[in-house]
Amino acid sequence: MNIAVLSGKGGTGKTTIATNLALLLEANYVDCDVEEPNGFIFLEPEDIKSRDVEVEIPKIDQEKCILCGDCIEACKFNALAKTKNKIILFDKLCHSCGACGLACPTKAIEYTKRAIGKIEEGKRGNISLKRGIMNIGEPMAVPILKELLKELSEEGINILDSPPGTSCNVVNVLHYAHRALLVTEPTAFGLHDLKMAVELVKRLNIPFGLIINKYDENNPYLKEYMEEENIELIGKIPFRREIAENYSKGQTLIHVEKYRGYFQQIIGNIEEVLL
């Protein structure tokens, strides 16, 4: 069972929720924010094993190449270009689609690999922790996400801590999600971006529930929207400066009894509403 934690807006508390839930549920944790992963700060995995994420790029055999330029026509991403006497590759633009190889009339294109990031895996007690981390300067995170998510454990629960936003990165995480937890903050910005996240999970037919983080009793934000859209509330975590301070130190919350209660309630509701 894969549960994605997403939000639309950045900074609402996805990682806070995802890491604390993983600990309390004894679920595996997967940090899918490969551009800026933070989960390991809180979960402190041991025995970390690291491997490169590689993508395929074309290699042109200059002997077989007749400089016809069909590969350049075929490439929709401007990754190939023709100088006076050879074809050159702009590797960061390559989407590894293979169209160039298919177009080449002389079979002059073979594929080799280059690294764009890493996958790191470790353990904490019984749970396994995994993350992807993209090399700085690389424009595309999606290949790392695919590598990260392709072999998830089929037993137990995997918490997928998603990146912010609602475009291709998040969509790729949601392709693996059976359920979703949407984390929002009760502000105008939070609501605006939440609507996009809701549209996304609905479009992908993923059962979901809402968690309101940094909750303020005096703030009526979200109540109307939730009623209109019939959204299930899974939990609320109040705004407390102390929580922010704990977070800033890289500490999880569940060892503090009053906060543990909030997460236990969330788990109860997840079981009731989503599972």
Added chain:
Amino acid sequence: MKIALSSKGKDLNSSLDLRFGRCEYFIIYDLESDESKIIENQGKHSSGGAGIASAQQLIDQSVDGVISSNIGPNAYELLKNSDIRMYKGKNIPCKLLIESFKRDELEEIKEAGPSQKGVY
């Protein structure tokens, strides 16, 4: 000898467009025949690699030199590898830059500018 200028408009009175990959047009001027040809820059439609697409167009037109200003690292590498020399121009009418070029007054661009990815 043919030189290309990244241009804001369709004739030699138009000003130079300082952006190589996202300019509207290229004016290709033939020094021997004094004739010029206008082509629409294909790079400006590209999601990524605009400079590459633009450079490829000029390579396919067999130009020998380019007058522009902001040429990113990918386009720079491609033009350099094709033995096309690059010259730095200013936001003034293209025909004035051609005159400067003929008098050997233009400075050659010897290294790539910062990446122009995403630049308007």
Added chain:
Amino acid sequence: MRLGIISGKGGTGKTTIATSIAELEKGSVRIDADVEASNMYLYYEGKDMDKEYFSGSYVAHVDTNLCIQCGICNEVCKFHAIDLGKVNQLKCEGCGACTIVCPEKAISLVEEKTAHIYRTEIPDGNIFRAEMEIGGDGSGLLVSRLRQKAEKYGKNSLTILDGSPGIGCSVIASITGNHWVLIVTEPTKSGLEDFIRVYELTKHFNIPSMACINKYDINEEVTWEIESYCKDNDIPLVGKIPFDETVVQSINQLKPIIYYEDSKANKAIRDMWGRMKEDYIKI
């Protein structure tokens, strides 16, 4: 003068600060480059003056009259986006591999609408923003088109780009071509790690950057670590803004924080902008 505002980590306060600077510097051109979740326009009761359709990518389109369901397209698609001639638009990357191999030439690439671009008119200027389709692609070109649209609106003194979190293609597209980038960070372990990564991104693309620490009093130890890092790397630290509950109020009242006279964040932001103008941002 073009100033980009980024953070690495989400939720550090980019939009709060970008909007504040835009309000302090009347006549600025505002570009909301956080195209997946644009919030800046919410502060204003603006009028959407023009709406432009934008396509950032292509998707495969199969002519069902020609398709014989041979499945050759399945074999070549690296994205599992086509199955016996049925295209999954969310997975399709528009690479065209299937169009090359289809024996019946039944497949073509069509433009995928990925966003709308708006010029939203507000009392003292405009905001250029985009609304992306859910799952959309092509943020780089979208940011580029936004910037192009903004350029036409007068040779204004200051153009501010409110960026998105992360370090990927949409962030790259919002920092290139700027004179300066301001990195807004927060004093948390996560914030520091993300700050370092996004700073290295600016170095990779050779764009000068400066930093400010928002909500700095939440953790003065980490604030100190960020200050040291900036010192060691010659990154100008132009501001330290205290945590201020009034900011949440200002967001919910949709009124920029600089209009709350008693707010300590307001004072700190004004000080910061003063410092930035004096030493770095020449308008």
